[in-house]
Amino acid sequence: QKEVEQNSGPLSVPEGAIASLNCTYSDRGSQSFFWYRQYSGKSPELIMFIYSNGDKEDGRFTAQLNKASQYVSLLIRDSQPSDSATYLCAVNTGFQKLVFGTGTRLLVSP
């Protein structure tokens, strides 16, 4: 079993819709979780992090964490074509050692 699992996609949504990206992790002791966005040919950039169970909102983005189910999700409201990218879920296993999922490719069509 991979430590961090994501559906590779692509996840296709129309402009203005809500995109829902999901991630599961295997280490029940994990405490910090991150979502990075990577445009094609570019390096990853941090968009959200969450440490506590529940929801965390930042603009159009909401991260959700359920430690009991070992599940992290990212919701993107009012999706825009510029949101089209690969979204990487990551879990910190200690001292900046992030274990990344393989990413979900999101396509937002105009």
Next chain:
Amino acid sequence: KAGVTQTPRYLIKTRGQQVTLSCSPISGHRSVSWYQQTPGQGLQFLFEYFSETQRNKGNFPGRFSGRQFSNSRSEMNVSTLELGDSALYLCASSFRGGTNTGELFFGEGSRLTVL
């Protein structure tokens, strides 16, 4: 504020050679970590340095090594290159040095091709 700077951006080597990659973190960031990104394996952690000390290491062979200097700049070295070492090598810096943070700022990467 300047971002994370990696050099060189692109390089081509042949099997058996060695390579050194350089990374200058964001000013004030003391943690520098290195990742390898390939289409098949995704992003994989290599190692992390904080105040010149390696605090964490990934599951890579000993051919992969690194160091950090007193000004927080870091280098990684790969010796006896293999075809499978062809990848994008990403350096990331972090302001926070705690055990449980992961707010990384990535450089643009060094793309290594091994022939």
